[in-house]
Amino acid sequence: MKLICTIAWRxxxxxxxxxxxxxxxxxxGAFLMTLGNGVISGMAAxxxxxxxxxxxxxxxxxxxxxxxxxxxxxxxxxxxxxxxxYKDIKKILAAQPYVKRYLPVGKNLAMVLDESASAPGYAYLxxxxxxxxxxxxxxxxxxxxxxxxxxxxxxLLIPTFARDEFYDFYNLWFVPxxxxxxxxxxxxxALANLKTLVVSTxxxxxxxxxxxxxxxxxxxxxxxxxxxxxxxxxxxHFCLVDIDSYRECLGYFTAADMAAQVPQxxxxxxxxEGNDLDSMFGGESMIVSSVKKAPKIKxxxxxxxxxxxxxxxxxxxxxxxxxxxxGPALEKxxxxxxxxxxxxxxxxxxxxxxxxxxxxIKGALFLFVTLLFxxxxxxxxxxxxxxxxxxxxxxxxxxxxxAHKTFIAGMFLGETAILSAVFGGFGIVxxxxxxxxxxxxxxxxxxxxxxxxxxGNFFHPLLSITGIVLTAFQLLFVTIVAAVYPMKVAVNxxxxxxxxxx
Amino acid sequence: MNIIEIKGLRKDxxxxxxxxxxxxxxxxxxxxxxFMSIIGPSGSGKTTLLNVIGCIDxxxxxxxxxxxxxxxxxxxxxxxxxxxxxIGFIFQTFNLIPVLDVMENIEFPLLLMxxxxxxxxxxxxxxxxxxxxxxxxxxxxxxxxxxxxxxVAIARALVTNPDIVLADEPTANLDSVTGASILELMxxxxxxxxxxxxxxxxxxxxxxxxxxxVKIKDGLIEQAPVAA
Numbered sequence: 001m002k003l004i005c006t007i008a009w010r011x012x013x014x015x016x017x018x019x020x021x022x023x024x025x026x027x028x029g030a031f032l033m034t035l036g037n038g039v040i041s042g043m044a045a046x047x048x049x050x051x052x053x054x055x056x057x058x059x060x061x062x063x064x065x066x067x068x069x070x071x072x073x074x075x076x077x078x079x080x081x082x083x084x085x086y087k088d089i090k091k092i093l094a095a096q097p098y099v100k101r102y103l104p105v106g107k108n109l110a111m112v113l114d115e116s117a118s119a120p121g122y123a124y125l126x127x128x129x130x131x132x133x134x135x136x137x138x139x140x141x142x143x144x145x146x147x148x149x150x151x152x153x154x155x156l157l158i159p160t161f162a163r164d165e166f167y168d169f170y171n172l173w174f175v176p177x178x179x180x181x182x183x184x185x186x187x188x189x190a191l192a193n194l195k196t197l198v199v200s201t202x203x204x205x206x207x208x209x210x211x212x213x214x215x216x217x218x219x220x221x222x223x224x225x226x227x228x229x230x231x232x233x234x235x236x237h238f239c240l241v242d243i244d245s246y247r248e249c250l251g252y253f254t255a256a257d258m259a260a261q262v263p264q265x266x267x268x269x270x271x272x273e274g275n276d277l278d279s280m281f282g283g284e285s286m287i288v289s290s291v292k293k294a295p296k297i298k299x300x301x302x303x304x305x306x307x308x309x310x311x312x313x314x315x316x317x318x319x320x321x322x323x324x325x326x327g328p329a330l331e332k333x334x335x336x337x338x339x340x341x342x343x344x345x346x347x348x349x350x351x352x353x354x355x356x357x358x359x360x361i362k363g364a365l366f367l368f369v370t371l372l373f374x375x376x377x378x379x380x381x382x383x384x385x386x387x388x389x390x391x392x393x394x395x396x397x398x399x400x401x402x403a404h405k406t407f408i409a410g411m412f413l414g415e416t417a418i419l420s421a422v423f424g425g426f427g428i429v430x431x432x433x434x435x436x437x438x439x440x441x442x443x444x445x446x447x448x449x450x451x452x453x454x455x456g457n458f459f460h461p462l463l464s465i466t467g468i469v470l471t472a473f474q475l476l477f478v479t480i481v482a483a484v485y486p487m488k489v490a491v492n493x494x495x496x497x498x499x500x501x502x
Numbered sequence: 503m504n505i506i507e508i509k510g511l512r513k514d515x516x517x518x519x520x521x522x523x524x525x526x527x528x529x530x531x532x533x534x535x536x537f538m539s540i541i542g543p544s545g546s547g548k549t550t551l552l553n554v555i556g557c558i559d560x561x562x563x564x565x566x567x568x569x570x571x572x573x574x575x576x577x578x579x580x581x582x583x584x585x586x587x588x589i590g591f592i593f594q595t596f597n598l599i600p601v602l603d604v605m606e607n608i609e610f611p612l613l614l615m616x617x618x619x620x621x622x623x624x625x626x627x628x629x630x631x632x633x634x635x636x637x638x639x640x641x642x643x644x645x646x647x648x649x650x651x652x653x654v655a656i657a658r659a660l661v662t663n664p665d666i667v668l669a670d671e672p673t674a675n676l677d678s679v680t681g682a683s684i685l686e687l688m689x690x691x692x693x694x695x696x697x698x699x700x701x702x703x704x705x706x707x708x709x710x711x712x713x714x715x716v717k718i719k720d721g722l723i724e725q726a727p728v729a730a
Contacts, residue, residue, distance in 0.1 A: 003613045010601035397597040402586025402614050495558040
């Protein structure tokens with residue numbers, strides 16, 4: 001072994017140029033793989049952290065009737081099945097020691113109505129009790145205009161992303177009631193058309209659910225505009241609305257409920273929605289230069305205690321205590337919740353393609369590095385094969401004086417292994433160093449696309465031992481694959497070949 | 503006692519559709535401890551005969567017994583073991599391992615045999631001294647003259663105490679003075695180590711060093727080995 005290593009090492013030094021070419025390829029591959037793994041791991045961890053801490057918690061309860069686990073960004077029109085047993089569920093959740101917090105939510109798609117638009121647009125609605133929501137996700141977004149709806153009042157919080165989308169679709173710029181246009185927050189195109197900008201302080205939505213045909217057109221007063229601290233481009237699809245308005249919009253109240261819960265004076269307004277939809281838009285849109293005051297529709301005062309927990313939800317977001325493992329927790333939850341008509345699903349399944357995004361990008365990176373390594377293998381194979389043929393006399397002479405084929409094979413494998421270990425090792429170390437240094441640079445972004453790549457607003461690559469071991473294994477694989485053919489060429493060189501060449 | 507016994511050895515080389523006979527039925531015996539020269543013009547079959555004896559090339563037909571082993575019936579691994587343990591080679595163009603120094607080149611076959619390090623070093627040092635290269639042990643082949651390289655090759659060929667040393671035109675690339683010194687060294691080693699030496703040449707001046715001479719022409723032994 002020592003002899004093989006000695007000859008291999010000295011041959012590397014003897015053929016410095018070739019060794020350097022192979023070494024640079026191996027270094028680059030190992031460096032990119034390590035750094036890439038770090039970026040992807042950081043992204044995955046960032047997405048996980050932001051989804052768990054900022055949007056849906058660790059575990060999501062959904063109806064057993066719900067076919068797809070993905071309830072975050074499901075296909076347009078496919079509704080989330082209702083949960084009607086929250087009161088029972090709440091008691092069970094309260095008894096689970098590993099459950100930290102929970103938040104029942106309504107979540108479905110709503111059609112956004114506007115008389116000036118040729119086709120209706122859509123928005124995801126997240127119906128919540130705002131007070132509970134703030135306890136569950138205290139700092140996931142910032143209210144940049146207006147405010148949270150006052151306790152017991154109806155209202156809608158529009159994320160900046162959704163507001164921009166609405167502007168693109170309707171040419172309407174939503175501002176909180178009583179607020180004004182904040183130029184700094186205007187979309188670029190809206191700023192360019194400031195003089196003719198049409199603003200609105202409320203939005204009319206109609207719930208969309210399959211199987212329910214009693215959805216209503218509801219005018220939601222905009223109380224605030226929010227920007228999520230991270231992944232605004234994903235979370236910004238969801239307009240937050242008080243749970244009672246949400247239920248009305250989605251038709252989750254029975255007629256009896258409506259009669260019991262809505263005061264007479266509001267009933268008139270609800271009737272008007274059905275009979276005279278167009279009238280709802282008349283007073284709400286305005287030219288910015290002649291801003292009118294608050295919308296004509298009154299904000300409905302609600303009886304909070306009666307409505308909230310008896311009604312329909314679509315999901316329950318659950319945060320687990322720190323350090324609790326998902327697998328056993330899900331198992332226990334599902335066991336405890338048996339008979340309540342719901343099932344517990346982990347956040348990454350419930351978040352559908354968002355949770356799988358890290359995996360997709362990881363796959364893409366893996367493919368890229370695999371291609372890089374394939375090119376590396378071809379170059380290394382070519383270089384080593386040429387080296388084997390150039391050294392036919394030397395190899396043949398070694399065979400003549402008694403070196404077995406295994407010795408020759410070992411010599412070539414040794415050369416490739418040393419190159420891989422030295423240059424690939426440096427590549428891995430450089431990759432680790434880069435992963436460690438990047439967070440120190442405090443790179444942050446407000447750019448939505450970059451936030452997807454970063455897994456949040458802070459670029460923080462992470463590297464696990466598994467990631468490093470994976471890279472080392474890939475390097476080992478490349479080494480072996482790259483050495484196989486040149487080894488075969490070398491071991492087939494006979495002593496006679498050496499003599500013939502002389 | 504004969505160390506080599508060859509009967510009816512034929513070696514044919516296919517050249518396209520044509521078969522070129524290099525050896526056409528060679529019968530030869532070599533006694534242990536002999537110092538024998540195979541002579542003949544270029545293309546006569548000297549090198550082919552040496553290659554077959556040295557297990558470097560395969561016989562097309564016939565019997566070749568080297569050190570008690572019928573080599574025509576052996577597989578690659580067994581043949582390699584015979585080359586390692588029974589035969590030493592000195593090639594025309596020195597053929598040293600360029601990345602190893604003099605001492606390491608001499609030690610190389612012993613290291614392949616996985617001999618203990620102390621034994622390897624002791625044996626190599628003895629031979630370095632015998633071939634007169636004690637001051638050059640740390641030199642690489644590229645730092646040596648042709649004669650010095652051939653001395654290293656002789657030391658390497660002898661380091662395993664082989665039964666036979668085969669040398670194919672060992673002086674062909676050397677000037678006459680150096681060539682003579684190499685042959686004298688080989689002769690001396692033959693006497694010192696009692697190793698059988700067989701070398702080929704087409705240089706008549708070399709013949710005076712041989713104890714026995716075999717003439718070969720057109721792939722056939724022209725006359726039985728004679729004492730020089």
